[in-house]
Amino acid sequence: MENPIPKWAPQVGLSLIAIFFILFGIDILYMAYQIPDPFSFVMTFFAANFIILISAALLLSFILKIRATIKRQREIKTGQLYTAQALKEKITPINEEQNCRKRGR
Numbered sequence: 001m002e003n004p005i006p007k008w009a010p011q012v013g014l015s016l017i018a019i020f021f022i023l024f025g026i027d028i029l030y031m032a033y034q035i036p037d038p039f040s041f042v043m044t045f046f047a048a049n050f051i052i053l054i055s056a057a058l059l060l061s062f063i064l065k066i067r068a069t070i071k072r073q074r075e076i077k078t079g080q081l082y083t084a085q086a087l088k089e090k091i092t093p094i095n096e097e098q099n100c101r102k103r104g105r
Helices: 009-032 037-080 082-088 097-102
Strands: none
Touching: 009 037
16 A cells, blocks of 8 residues: 655655754844944844755755656656666676776787
């Protein structure tokens, strides 16, 4: 019996969390400009940019994982997925003499 939850569903949840933290970082960045103390401004500014940077990188990785999973599932359904055995049969090994000629021995 097939699992009713798609394999990419957890990645969607994590993507939503990453989007939340991106928005949270933008909010902190906006609030940093309201701080009159220069030291606190700089610390808050860099912290907000760090939150945004990490969240955006994670969001990108989650999106790429979702895309790869959906592509793999589509290949499995259409029968275009090559197994390791099928790839081995398509590749012809080069014998030792051909290797030596290519290397100049």
